[in-house]
Amino acid sequence: MTPKERLYAAARHHPTERPPCICPGGMMNMMFREIMEASGWRWPEAHMDAHQMAGLAIALNKAGGFENYGVPFCMTVEAEAMGAEVNMGDLLAEPHITDYLLAGVDDWTQLNSLDLNRGRVKTVLQAIALLKQQNDGVPIIANITGPVSVVGSLVDISTLLKAFRKNPKTSSIFMDSIAGNLIAYGQAQLAAGADAVCLSEPSGTGEILGPKFFREYSVKYINQIMDALQPPLAMVHICGNLHSVYDLLPELHCDIFSFDSLVPIADIKAAVPEKAVMGNVNTHALGTSSPKKIAQLVRSCHRKGADIIAPACGLPTTTPLVNVQAMVAAARDVKNING
Amino acid sequence: MRSQEELLKALSDCVVDMEDELVGEVAQEYVTAGYPALDGILKGLVDGMQKAAALYEQEEYFIPELLVCSEAMYNGLEVLRPHLESAGSQEKHKVVIGVVEGDTHDIGKNLVRIMLETAGYEIYDLGRDVPLQKFVDKAKEVQADVIAMSTLMSTTMPGMKRVIEMLEEEGIRKNYKVIIGGAPISPAFANKIKADGYSANAVEAVTLVDRLLQG
Numbered sequence A: 001m002t003p004k005e006r007l008y009a010a011a012r013h014h015p016t017e018r019p020p021c022i023c024p025g026g027m028m029n030m031m032f033r034e035i036m037e038a039s040g041w042r043w044p045e046a047h048m049d050a051h052q053m054a055g056l057a058i059a060l061n062k063a064g065g066f067e068n069y070g071v072p073f074c075m076t077v078e079a080e081a082m083g084a085e086v087n088m089g090d091l092l093a094e095p096h097i098t099d100y101l102l103a104g105v106d107d108w109t110q111l112n113s114l115d116l117n118r119g120r121v122k123t124v125l126q127a128i129a130l131l132k133q134q135n136d137g138v139p140i141i142a143n144i145t146g147p148v149s150v151v152g153s154l155v156d157i158s159t160l161l162k163a164f165r166k167n168p169k170t171s172s173i174f175m176d177s178i179a180g181n182l183i184a185y186g187q188a189q190l191a192a193g194a195d196a197v198c199l200s201e202p203s204g205t206g207e208i209l210g211p212k213f214f215r216e217y218s219v220k221y222i223n224q225i226m227d228a229l230q231p232p233l234a235m236v237h238i239c240g241n242l243h244s245v246y247d248l249l250p251e252l253h254c255d256i257f258s259f260d261s262l263v264p265i266a267d268i269k270a271a272v273p274e275k276a277v278m279g280n281v282n283t284h285a286l287g288t289s290s291p292k293k294i295a296q297l298v299r300s301c302h303r304k305g306a307d308i309i310a311p312a313c314g315l316p317t318t319t320p321l322v323n324v325q326a327m328v329a330a331a332r333d334v335k336n337i338n339g
Numbered sequence B: 001m002r003s004q005e006e007l008l009k010a011l012s013d014c015v016v017d018m019e020d021e022l023v024g025e026v027a028q029e030y031v032t033a034g035y036p037a038l039d040g041i042l043k044g045l046v047d048g049m050q051k052a053a054a055l056y057e058q059e060e061y062f063i064p065e066l067l068v069c070s071e072a073m074y075n076g077l078e079v080l081r082p083h084l085e086s087a088g089s090q091e092k093h094k095v096v097i098g099v100v101e102g103d104t105h106d107i108g109k110n111l112v113r114i115m116l117e118t119a120g121y122e123i124y125d126l127g128r129d130v131p132l133q134k135f136v137d138k139a140k141e142v143q144a145d146v147i148a149m150s151t152l153m154s155t156t157m158p159g160m161k162r163v164i165e166m167l168e169e170e171g172i173r174k175n176y177k178v179i180i181g182g183a184p185i186s187p188a189f190a191n192k193i194k195a196d197g198y199s200a201n202a203v204e205a206v207t208l209v210d211r212l213l214q215g
Helices: A003-011 A033-039 A050-062 A077-081 A105-110 A119-134 A147-154 A157-166 A168-192 A206-229 A243-251 A265-271 A283-288 A291-304 A321-333 B004-016 B022-032 B037-057 B063-083 B107-118 B132-142 B158-169 B187-192 B202-214
Strands: A069-071 A085-087 A096-099 A140-145 A196-201 A234-238 A256-259 A276-281 A308-311 B094-099 B122-125 B146-150 B177-181
Touching: A003 A308, A033 A050, A033 A321, A050 A069, A050 A119, A069 A119, A077 A085, A077 A119, A077 A140, A077 A147, A077 A168, A105 A157, A105 A168, A119 A140, A119 A168, A140 A147, A140 A168, A147 A157, A147 A168, A147 A196, A147 A206, A157 A168, A157 A206, A157 B063, A157 B107, A168 A196, A168 A206, A196 A206, A206 A234, A206 A243, A206 B063, A243 A265, A265 A276, A265 A291, A276 A283, A276 A291, A283 A291, A283 A321, A291 A308, A291 A321, A308 A321, B004 B022, B004 B037, B004 B063, B022 B037, B022 B063, B037 B063, B037 B107, B037 B202, B063 B107, B094 B107, B094 B132, B107 B122, B107 B146, B107 B202, B132 B146, B132 B158, B146 B158, B146 B202, B158 B177, B177 B187, B177 B202
Parallel strands: A069 A140, A140 A196, A196 A234, A234 A256, A256 A276, A276 A308, B094 B122, B094 B146, B146 B177
Antiparallel strands: A085 A096
């Protein structure tokens, strides 16, 4: 079984001998310093160069890292393409938005539409095409930043959340426009050769929005995007505590659901029995504890029912390679009962 | 004309019920009737915000609701504050707060600021993406009692440790209580970097600061 076949099978609850071990990329960043130093391709340059971006993803996989390629390594590409200013960070700090482009939701008309032929959008598309050329059975995961998070990168998030309550009409028009841009970006990533799409939503969470707005803004637009893309494999990651929205999770249109390390796997298994459950190895532990401890965490996730082993969030750039190697090795050692 | 009692309840209700536009009129009516502004703030607006916080803890309210409530509170404060008698304002404890350098996620920090302000603390908000030295400089400048740092990103967590080291290097660590919070932060991390406290959310942050400053 190639890693791609294993991932597809696990996502569809088909028998596999053991769970895949992946890290999707995007907000769920897979890259860290040791790989940059070993390969010579470094942040921040690699965020802007397709060869370096693809090269890093391949280097990590070859070093006994995750069983997938996942680009880009941040969650600012979409907002930047629509006009936001981004500080590209450095070797250790990921890119981040420096200033909000819009004063409020009423200003949504000032946004650029996302241009597929320019800037880092183009870089990501080229990187996916380069990874596709590898043709090595390693699945390529395209990443989309969640629609509420993108809007929250363009407008001050406090202003946005107030607008959700006070100005639902304009908020919806704004969200429609963002979703349209994200769909165009996702389609281009699939056309470039992506095998799966992962949408990560750090801001549009149950914990922040509460059930009503989680449904009206997060679920609605995530579904709109996934319905339009129809990727071979759809993954959704929602950050934060989820207990206030457990009963809404089945409404998400995705094959794989991923979540924070503080969320019990058993709860998610119960909430979305028809979806594959991915997670949820603590990334702080990955960054700071021992390979032995990481192997224990992997076995614990598997025992609790994770169909796919993955970090519960983006990796810290200081993560030791030995810990990632231990994570993948431990996933290779466990046995699925249905395998 | 409404009694003071009725108007205090109306002010409180405006905050809880997210009436951020109506609250200004009620506050004006309260002032025009000649009732003391301090009561209007503490027994009206702040009372409403505390009720909103209780609803947040019960998960009736979430962050959008809390933000609109706080907007109502601030709109009311704008009307009442100019009428405060200066004798009524005693020395407040001071808190310097900000999101550490490299991170721009400030919603948690904003909520902590709102709740601490509601509880009567004087807040110096450095904003987001704050250079580490600035926490130290501002705390010295205003003779702060508390330094509060927040981050949502695991990559910027080491900055919190660095601020504490900078305070130690200058020999002024014991002058301040340092508290931290944010999604990737845990009590264990707070212990490790020798912070004085951690809180999981904005409402708890008030209890934490109260406790630290009593001790």
